[in-house]
Amino acid sequence: MHLLISSVGDVTSDLICERLAEDVLRLNWERWNEYSIELDKKGFRIADCFGRVVTEKTIGNIIWRKPVATVDTEPGEFWYCFHEFKNAVESIISQIRLENQRKIPIDPLLNATADKFKQLRVASQHLTVPPWRFTTTPSKHIGTSANVVTKSVTGQPIPGTGDFSKVIYTTTVDPTELADGFPWFLQQEIQATHDLTVVYVGGQHFAFTLDRNLFSGMDWRKSIGTDEVDESWQATTLPKELTDSLSNIMNALGLRFGRIDLLAFNSSCDDVVFLEVNPNGQWAWLDPFLENGLFDAVVDFLISR
């Protein structure tokens, strides 16, 4: 029995559960009080309201989805109990990681692999990486690069900026207008024809391109929800030289899974620059009809021994 950690709003988990049927117990964080849990020095037992049970003896893999739902933002007993419960589950996961790390094929807690700067250093040994700098004194670097974008290293929202806290997408900036005293990740602006995203699944490459003429601005994520973007990612085959380079980067980072973002200067992807790897990146929207092999490959990977 696999243990899938997620939240109710995660459609990708819906699809995975449908595929795995009776072989998975889905634990939705925000419904923690619908599960029973026992944990002592000998092991653990988690059961759901459907009668599915997972123990230290029966557990297969842990499928740890990224979203963690907000659970009652008002501090109180429910909030307290959720964090007690969550701590116990995370302890169970830690023990499983200790015993057999491969039982957690995608592990969000391996933060080292999410180190963007390490990624850029490693990737530059295999692919072109646009010049970059992290600085709290952008005024010192004015004039060093005419066309600059800024982006978030962590993707964290900024609290207190509305009902849905605002985020920073890749944005063209004039470095002369950036305030000193704030952390800025700056990178040379690249005028490419296509976004290229590659889902790396245990050595397999599933590549998709998006024509950058289909949206405005630098970051396609601003246009999620529009037909022009949502329906326009095209599966593509990469040159072997590029897949070799990507495999080398992933091996050097110690990653078996990740979504690699690049920019391409043509649709054949024989001229690209590397941007980043998201070790727990979203992927299911690239195979919404379960027809191009990506979904099957990821599910196989998630339950592999």
Next chain:
Amino acid sequence: MTTSQLTPKSIAVKPSAAVHVSLPEYDAKRQLGVDRAMLHTTPVMTRATTQTYNSKGQPNDKDQD
């Protein structure tokens, strides 16, 4: 020093719906006739839609999205 004024909040924008709850996935799932009871989320209102389901896992008539 310059007269710089932009801080991170100045250039932040409202986030788009996360791709993991985007509508294409949801529509695909509906076409597959997923039994919501198997998904452990019955009934559910996701961030992607306010579509609700009856006890047989069928979409209710009125899609409130």
